[in-house]
Amino acid sequence: MTVFLGLVIGLFVTMALIPALVRFSGNLQLLDHPNDRKVHSEPIPRIGGIAVFVGTILPLMLSVLSDQAVQFYIMGALLIVLFGALDDRFDINFKWKFLGQSVAVVVAMSYGVRIESLPFFGLGPLPDWVSLPLTFVFILGVTNAINLSDGLDGLAGGTSLISLGCIAALAYAAGGFPVALAAAALIGAILGFLRFNTHPAVIFLGDAGSQFLGFSLAVLSLTLVNDINSALNPLFPVLLMGLPLMDTLSVVVLRLKNRGSPFKADKNHFHHRLLGIGMRHYEAVSTAYFLQVVIIGLAFLTRYQSDALVILLFLGLFAGIFGGLSFLEKTGWRLHPELEGQARTIEGGASSSSFGLERRNQWLRRVSWLPNRSVQTVQYGISFFLIAGAVCTSAPDREIPMVAALTVVIMVAAHFLLHNWTGIFTRLGVYVLGIFVVFLLAPLTEANPALDWAVNAFFLLLTVILALAIRLTRRETFQITPQDLLMLLIVLAVPLLPLGGFFQYPIGSLVLRAAVVFYACEYILNRGDFSYRLLRLSAIGGLCVMAAKGILIL
Numbered sequence: 001m002t003v004f005l006g007l008v009i010g011l012f013v014t015m016a017l018i019p020a021l022v023r024f025s026g027n028l029q030l031l032d033h034p035n036d037r038k039v040h041s042e043p044i045p046r047i048g049g050i051a052v053f054v055g056t057i058l059p060l061m062l063s064v065l066s067d068q069a070v071q072f073y074i075m076g077a078l079l080i081v082l083f084g085a086l087d088d089r090f091d092i093n094f095k096w097k098f099l100g101q102s103v104a105v106v107v108a109m110s111y112g113v114r115i116e117s118l119p120f121f122g123l124g125p126l127p128d129w130v131s132l133p134l135t136f137v138f139i140l141g142v143t144n145a146i147n148l149s150d151g152l153d154g155l156a157g158g159t160s161l162i163s164l165g166c167i168a169a170l171a172y173a174a175g176g177f178p179v180a181l182a183a184a185a186l187i188g189a190i191l192g193f194l195r196f197n198t199h200p201a202v203i204f205l206g207d208a209g210s211q212f213l214g215f216s217l218a219v220l221s222l223t224l225v226n227d228i229n230s231a232l233n234p235l236f237p238v239l240l241m242g243l244p245l246m247d248t249l250s251v252v253v254l255r256l257k258n259r260g261s262p263f264k265a266d267k268n269h270f271h272h273r274l275l276g277i278g279m280r281h282y283e284a285v286s287t288a289y290f291l292q293v294v295i296i297g298l299a300f301l302t303r304y305q306s307d308a309l310v311i312l313l314f315l316g317l318f319a320g321i322f323g324g325l326s327f328l329e330k331t332g333w334r335l336h337p338e339l340e341g342q343a344r345t346i347e348g349g350a351s352s353s354s355f356g357l358e359r360r361n362q363w364l365r366r367v368s369w370l371p372n373r374s375v376q377t378v379q380y381g382i383s384f385f386l387i388a389g390a391v392c393t394s395a396p397d398r399e400i401p402m403v404a405a406l407t408v409v410i411m412v413a414a415h416f417l418l419h420n421w422t423g424i425f426t427r428l429g430v431y432v433l434g435i436f437v438v439f440l441l442a443p444l445t446e447a448n449p450a451l452d453w454a455v456n457a458f459f460l461l462l463t464v465i466l467a468l469a470i471r472l473t474r475r476e477t478f479q480i481t482p483q484d485l486l487m488l489l490i491v492l493a494v495p496l497l498p499l500g501g502f503f504q505y506p507i508g509s510l511v512l513r514a515a516v517v518f519y520a521c522e523y524i525l526n527r528g529d530f531s532y533r534l535l536r537l538s539a540i541g542g543l544c545v546m547a548a549k550g551i552l553i554l
Helices: 003-024 048-061 067-089 094-110 128-149 154-171 176-195 205-230 236-241 241-256 270-276 279-299 309-329 354-366 370-392 399-417 419-447 449-471 482-496 507-525 529-553
Strands: none
Touching: 003 048, 003 176, 003 354, 003 419, 048 067, 048 176, 048 205, 067 094, 067 176, 067 205, 067 309, 094 128, 094 205, 094 354, 128 154, 128 205, 128 270, 128 419, 154 176, 154 236, 154 241, 154 482, 176 205, 205 236, 205 354, 236 241, 236 309, 241 270, 241 279, 241 309, 241 354, 270 279, 270 309, 279 309, 279 507, 370 419, 370 529, 399 419, 399 529, 419 449, 419 507, 419 529, 449 507, 507 529
8 A cells, every 4th residue: 555545545434434423423412512722613413533533544454564563552542532532421430541642652662662762962862761761651642632723713733734744744754654554544544534624613622632643652752762763853853742742731830830730721722822922723723724834844954953952942942933923912912903892794804905805806798708617617627637637547556446435435435325525525525626637637648748848738727727626706706714724735745755665756746736636626516506516526527537547457
């Protein structure tokens, strides 16, 4: 199994499981009820962590289950999810929660996951009486840091995804396939989950999911540094945890400063404070994503630097982010002072700039044929790309045709059996086919310069027309969310990662093409009616072609 296929399976399985889990969450009493610390006003299912766990573990079981390190990781993760789910259901005492986490950490450490060196103390292995307690505290601390950061829709999943992307890239570049596969599968599972968790969320991770993310980040990062690339700075895992770890440290400092218990819940978390200075929900999440990208980017750039530089960088980022936030709070600064005390009937509000934009849109709409023609060009263009790409490309092995066939079966079954979820599985099929076509087309364009020029011209034209169509579409048809910002940040970051041999062809152009396909499909799917049906039939047809080619290979 390839790392890419692991990501696709994680995405597929998670998206397929979530609708069923949402439906049965009430019967299982796995609901997150609102209180004075929550920002939602209605009970929300908190069972998404189960889907993320299954979506992550399944690719590992299909590919590298014989690896003992993977076996111990799965056992530890299973314990984390089990006790987390019990907490979600019964709100168990923190002592039982701590017991479950401790056992899971010990299971991971029993195979050899540990901190082996300290800054300024040389590169030699630490004695067990120093290494074991430090490793225990680190894994336990990161597990709870991600859990505590899960306070806004998409926050914990998005920030964890950014860190996992760095882990996957470095592990793959250093030949650590099991870690790269685990990180990629978890990335795919998170992306599938974020489809339902972006504000307003229809499902939460729950303690099971957020603790699983934290546990996985800690274990994978330590394995990367100690077993795969020992040249990395020993502090790299700390910096790699990024904003959630800094947030936890800040909260503990504030609670101790106020002479309170460091374990007592309050509203001093970073996301609470961003809302407190007047940010809207999506602005707070987007800010956290941006800061996490900056932190992880600097961690990546300094991964081989001196201990002193890495420590100064961590402390400088911590002081800059939280010191700046404290300054804004003390001065009473608000991001939207003009909206204080006013009702906000639409998330995001209207501003003078938005009215100016609407006036320009009205001017464009005076060209009577332009709005309809731009939409039609996008819908026919993306449908043609999916069908033609499926016909012209060939999968290098049987795995992609198998996934294509399974996707078609799920789409058809959902159409007849799960009428309320047909749209979700239609998106799944469209995105799976789009990703397959983009990546299978790459070797053809690399070998044929004329074809490469033609494909680039097609994507450039599609991008221009899509931008025009979006501008001529009113806000309720196409909206930018924090998940879209996360996708954009990934598009910008991936070409900078050490993935020269990842797909044997330029990863930057692949990601850019995939992003155009994603937004074109999302735009068409949101329009409904004929556009929606055309894209759905195109996806089914293209996936059937890929599946049929797989049968011919056999």
